[in-house]
Amino acid sequence: GGEAGGGEGSSEGASISFIPKNLNNPYITLELSGAKEAAEELGFTYAEAAPLDAGADSQIPFIQTEVQNGTQILAVSPNDPDAVCPALEDARAGGAKIITFDSDSAVECRDLFINQTSVEGVAAGQLEQLFDQIGGTGEIAILSATAAAPNQNAWIEAMIQQIEESDEYEWDLVATVYGDDDDTKSFQEAQGLLQSYPDLAGIISPTTVGIAATARYLSTSEYKGQVALVGLGLPGQMKEYLDDGTVQAFALWDPSEVGYLTAYAGKALLEGTITGAEGDTFDAGKLGSYTVGPDGLVIVGELLKFTPENIDEYDYISF
Amino acid sequence: MTLVDHRTRSLRDRAISLLRLREVPVSVALIALVVVTALLNPRFLTAQSTKDLLLNATIVMILATGQAIVIITRNVDLSVGSILGISGFMTGTLFATVPGIPIPVVFIIGVLLGSALGALNGLLVTVAGVPALVITLGTLYIYRGINNAWAGGREYFSGDRPRAFGDLSVDTVLGFPIITLIALLVLLALAVVLAGTRFGRDFYAIGSDPDAAKLFGIRVRSRVFSAFVINGALAGLGGVLYASRFSSVGATTGTGIELDVVAAAVVGGVAIFGGSGTVVGAAIGALLLTTITSSLAALRVDKFWQQAVVGMLILAAIIIDRIAALRTARRLRVSEARDA
Amino acid sequence: MSITTPTAAPALELIDVAKSFGAVVALSSADLALHSGSIHALVGENGAGKSTLVKIIAGLYRRDSGVYRLDGAEVDFSSTAQAKSAGVAVIYQEPTLFPDLTVAENIFMGRQPRGRLGLIDRAAMRAAASELFARLGVPIDPDRIAEGLSIADQQIIEIAKAISMDARVLVMDEPTAALSGVEVERLFAVARSLRDGGAAILFISHRFDEVFDLCDRITVMRDGRYIQTHSTSEVTIDQIVKEMVGRSIEALFPKVDAPIGDVVLSVEGLSRQGVFRDVSFEVRAGEIVGLSGLVGAGRTEIVRAVFGIDAYDTGAVEFLGRPLPARNPMAAIRAGMGFVPEDRRKQGLVMDLSVARNASLTLRHRLARFGILSAARERTAAADWTRTLQVKGALEAEVSTLSGGNQQKVVLAKWLATEPKLLIVDEPTRGIDVGTKAEVHRLLSELAGRGIAIIMVSSELPEVLGMSDRVIVVREGAITAQLDRADATPETIMHAATASREGAR
C-alpha cells in the first residue's frame, strides 16, 4: 500500500475504482455508465471490478486488489455492511477516499454514502403508489432480494414503520419473501405468494429483478390485473408490463446519476473540498451542487415514478 | 424343483413386479404430497395452480431426463446449468437481433448449440477417458465463463421476444401449458428409445458393467458420447424454454441448477452408479422436487424451512432406494439357495 | 505324429500368433486350426495362454504378430462386435453379464428381437430365452435380473447367449468349470448338435474326461506356445499331461512331510443363508489343508467368513484356543492369521503403491512408533521378505509394473512378514508361470515345515493332490468330504465335488 493519496488541490489524473455488488446486472451496468461518464469528464483513471455473484466473501478480494493497486478513490456497494470494513480500513490507511454508493457499509468505514434517494423516500414512494391502486386495506406482501441485503432491509424496515405510523395504511403485511435477485427464484416466490395468500391485494418488490419476475408471472397468470404490483423497476424492462396492464406504476431513479455523483463526490473528497462532514457542499457537474447530510449521507435526488403516461420520457434509463 | 412356464406369468407376478419398479416410491410420495396439500389448501389444485406446478417442473424435468441418461451410463454432467444459460442467452440474442426470426428456427439453434456443448463434454470424457465428474465440473466453469463474457451486463427481457414465443408458456392445451407438452413429448420419445430400442438398452448395459460392455462389443465410447450429446441437446432445449417462460436471460441464467437436476434424477430412482432407473422416474423426481417447494409455500410452511425439507426428501429417497435394493439382494440370495 | 489334414480350409486358423502385456509374454507362438463340424479341445496349464488366445479370436485383444484367418481370409478385428458379426461366438472364462438387466436381455443384448415400429419385442425375447433354457434344461426365470445369480447359472446364461447366435465358430473357455454332471451332459448334447449342424467349436477345459468325451481333436499349449495337435482317438491322457507340463509332476509339487501339531483353527457349524451351511473343520499346526470343489462352490466365501471379511449368520470360529470375533479382519491378523486372496489385482495388492508400501501394509500398526510410520523402517521390513522370496523389482517400483508371479510373491511377502500361525491361500498359483509356481509350492511346504498351518483353496486338482495333507471338498456351500492324503484321488474328489444335486450323498 502507501502509494495512494494524491496532492491537495488538484485531482487531475487521479484513479477511481468502482466495486459494485456484482457485475452482469443491467441496473449496475447503468450505474457504472454514469460513473464512467463522470470519470471521463474529470480526467480520472477509471476502473471497475466486481465478482459474478453477490456474496460477502466474493467481493472482498476485489476491494483488496484495488487497495493494493493504490486507487485513490474507492467506490463500493457493499454486499455486507460490516464484512467489507477491514479491507476498507486498509484502503483508508493507504490514503484512499472511501465512498459507498447504492448500499452502505458501517458508517465509520467510509467517508461518504451516496444514496439514490432517502430510505424514507423510497419506502414512501412505493407505499403511495400502492395506496393509489388498492386503497388502504387488504393483504399485501413484499418480495425482496437476498435475505441479508442491507439496502433492501433498510427500505423494508422503513415501509413497515410508515405503515404502522400512518392512519391511512391499514394493510395487513402477510409475508416477506426473498427471490435472491435471481429471476427463476423470484418468479417462483411470486407464484408461491399468490397460492398461499388467495386474498392478496398487492405486492411490493423493491428490487429490479424481483419486480420484473413478479410482473412476468402475473402477466402470464389469471392474476393479471387482479393483484397490484409496485416496486423498483427498470423502465426498459417494465414497459412491457405497463403496456399490457399488469402493472400500473412503479418507481426508480436514474441509476447512472448515482454513479455520476459518486465520481464527483470522490473528486471533492480527494481535493479536500469536503471531508464528509455534515453541511459540506460540492459541485457535481451536470447534476448541480450537493450538500452532505448527517453521517456522510448524500442523496442523489427524488424517486422517479413511472406510469404509462410518462414512461416514454424515461426510456434513456435503459440500454 | 419345478419348472415354471415363464411365458404365462400370472397377474399376481405382474402386479408384484410392477410394485417393485423404482419409480413407485417417488410416485407415491408425489401423489401423497399433492393430496395432502390439496386437502389442506384447496386452492392448490385450481387450474392456475396446476398450470404453475407443471410449468415449474417443465425445465427441471427436461434437464433431469437428459441427466438420467448420462447417469444410467455411469457418468454425470454437472455443466447442464451453464449449457442452459448459454442457450437461453442465445435465444434472447436471436430474437433481439434478428427481427422476425421464426420460432422453430430458434428452437433448432438452441438445441444444436446445446448438443455442441454436450458433444464437447462427451468428447473429453470418452477420448481422454477421464471421469465425467471432473470434466463437466471444468466445463461448468468454462461454459459459464463464456456465457458471462458474451452477455456481460446485457440481459434480454421477455419484452424483446415475440408474444407468440412467450405464450408457449402461457397458453394451455387440455390444461397443459404448451412448453410442458413439449417436455412431455420429448420425455415420451426418450422413454421409448431407452426402454424399447437396442440403442437405448446399450446405455443400461454400459452403466451396469462397463468392462462387460466392452467385452460384449458394445461401442461404449460412441454410446457415452451420444448420451452427452442428448443431454446437451435437452439442456439447450431447456434454455430456449427458459427464455419463453421467465422474464430475463443473461449471464447468470441457470446457475446452480445442476445439483437440483442430479437430485431429481436420484430421487426419481436413477442409481447414481448407473445401470438402472428410467427417464420417467427422473421426470417424476423433478416434478416432486418442484412441487414440494410449491406445496410448502401453499401450506405456508416457513419459507426458511423449504430447502431443509428438500434436503430431507433427497436423503429419504436414497435411503428408501437402498433398503429396497438390500431387500431385493437378500430375496435373490435366499431364492437362489432354495433353487439349489 | 502327423494328422490327416481335412480337405476344406479351416473355419478358423491362427498361425504363429504372439501377444505381450508389457513385460509379460502371454503368447509367444500359438497355432490353432478349427474345422467346421468338429469340436476341438485346447488344453494347457494355468497361464499357458489359452484365454489370451480366446480373447484374440474374439477381437478383444489385438495380436502383436501372426496370422488370423476365418474361412481362409485374413482378418484383424478391433472389437468384439466385428468378430461377432463375422460369426464368432465366445464364452469367456469369467462370466460377463450385466447385473442390472434381465436374464433374457443379457442373452439378446444388441440382438433383441424387434417387433412393430422396430421396437424391442419383449414377449418374443422372453419366449426365445425360455426356449433356450428349456433346451438346456435349466429353470431360470428370464425376467429376473442377473444380479445375484450363482456362478453356475451365470455360466449357463453365457452358454445360452453363445448358442443363440448360431455362430459358425463357437469358443468356450472353461464353460463346465462350475457345472454339475447333469448340466455338463446337457451342454455336451447341445454342443454335439451344433457340431452336427456344421459349427466349428473350440472347447477349453482342465477336465480330461470331458475333453476325451466330447472332442475330436486336442491342441496342447505350454508357456504361450503351440506344442502339438492330436486326434483324440490316437492319444492318451498321460501323453497330453506330459506335453502340457513339460516335466514330471513330482517336481512341481515338492511337498515334504512336516510334523503335524495341535489344532490351530477350529470352525464350528458356520452358516450363512444362501451361501454356505453348517461348515465345521479343524486345521492343525504344520498341516496343509486343501479346500477343493468346483468354481462357485463357496470355498472362497467360507474362508473369507473365517478370516472376518464377510459376516456369517451362525457358528463359531476358534483360533489358537480363543474365540475369534466375527467380521473383524484386524483381530484375525493380530491373532496371527494371514490371507492371500484369489484376486491379486483387486484384493491382494494396492497396484498404485510401491512394493515396499504393499509389503509393509499388513505391518503398518506394528511398525508405527507412537502412531507414526517411518519410511526407513518400512523399507527395511519390506526388504527382508522380498529378498527372501526373491521378488524381482525395486522396492520403490509400483507393483503394477511387476509380472504376475512377482506380484504374487509380494502378496505372500506381506503376509509372511506378519509371522502368521495360520495362512489361508486362495488360488495361490492362479495365472503365474510354471517356475514361480514350483517356488510357491516349495515355499508353502517350507512354511508348513516350520509349523505354520495352511488352508489352500485351489481349483487345480493336481495342486490339491500334490500339496495337501488333507483335502476338504465343498459342494454348494456344504462340506461333502474330508479326505486324508492317502484317500484323496482325482476320482474321490471329483465325485464329492460334483455328485449330482439329486444324488444321495
Add this chain to the structure above:
Amino acid sequence: MPESTAARRPAWVARLLTRDAALIAVLVLVLVLASAALPRFASPVTVGYLLLNAVPVLLLALPMTLIIITGEIDLSVASTVGITTATIGSLNLAGWEFLPAVLVALLVGVIAGAVNGALIAFVGLPSLAVTIGTLALYRGLTLVLIGDNSVSSSQYPEGFTSLINAKVGATGIPIVMGFVILAAAVFIIVLHATPFGRGLYALGFSKEAATFVGVHVPWAKFWLFTASGLVAAFVGVFWSTYYSARSDSANGLELTVIAAVLLGGVSIFGGRGTVIGALTGVLIISNINYALRLQRVPDVVLIIITGSLLIVSVVGPSVVDAARRRIQRARRHRTRPLAEARGIDGA
C-alpha cells in the same frame, strides 16, 4: 556429502518428475511470472490478502483430499460451513458469548459430518448422493437458523477479529496461517505417516484390498466425514469473524474446493494423491486469480481459466500416458513387425 549422484540420479530424477514436484514447479512459475509482470504483486500486502482469502479453501481441501483418496466425495462442506456460521451468528443474536458459541458451532460441524459419515459408512449409501442431499439440508437449516439476519465480526470481542487480521511481523503472513499449517501438518501426518493413512490409499484403490489388510472400512469413512465436518466448522468460525454470518455464507464453495483438490493431482477414482499436491493446487488457483485480479482481468476469465486448468490437469496425464503407450507399441512392432493383416474390417 558423498558424491554418488550417478548412482542416485534415477531416484532423484524420479522424485523431480512426481506430480507434486511438477505442481510446485508450476506454482513457483506462477509466482515468478506474476512478480515479474506485476510490480505490486510481490509484496507483504499480497501475501496477507491472498493467504487470508485462501484460508477456507486451504482448510477444506485437507479432509476433502483424504475423502477423495478413499474414493468418496463430500459436496456438503460449504453448507456445513454455512450452518456453523449460522450457529455462531444466531447464538450471538441470542446473547451468547463468542467462545461458547464457537464450541457449539464446532459440535454442530462434527454432528453434520457424522451424519454424512454414518449414512455413507454404515448405511452404505453413495457419498455423491448423500452429500447432495445434505448440501440442501444443511443449507436449509442454515436458513432456518439465521433467516435474514447478518451477524458480522463487529459483534464479537475485538480480540478475535484483530487476531484474524494480525500478521506475522512485516512478512504479511497472517497469524491464522499458523493454524492452517498446524492443520495441514496433522493431515499430512495422518495420511502419509500413520497406519490409518496407509489404509486409506488401500481403501481408495480397492475396498476389498483394504479389508484384507484389516482396514475397518466403515469406521475409516465415518471418521473422515466427521473430520470433514469439524474442519468445516473451523472454517465457519473463521468465516464468521473474517466475513460475516449469513444464510449464504460459503455458498457454492464446495465446487471450488473440489476443483482445487483435483487440480492438485488427487484422483477422483481414489487411491492417488497427496495433501501437499492438493494444497499446491489451491495456491496455484489463488495466485493466478489474485494476479489477474490485480491486473483487473474480469472474473469471467478467471473461471474459464479455472475450468480449463482442471480439465488440462486430468486430460493432460491421460494423453501423455496414451502417447507413451503408443510409442512403446511402435517400438515393439519395430522389433517384431505385425504381419500385414487387414482383412474383413468390420464386416
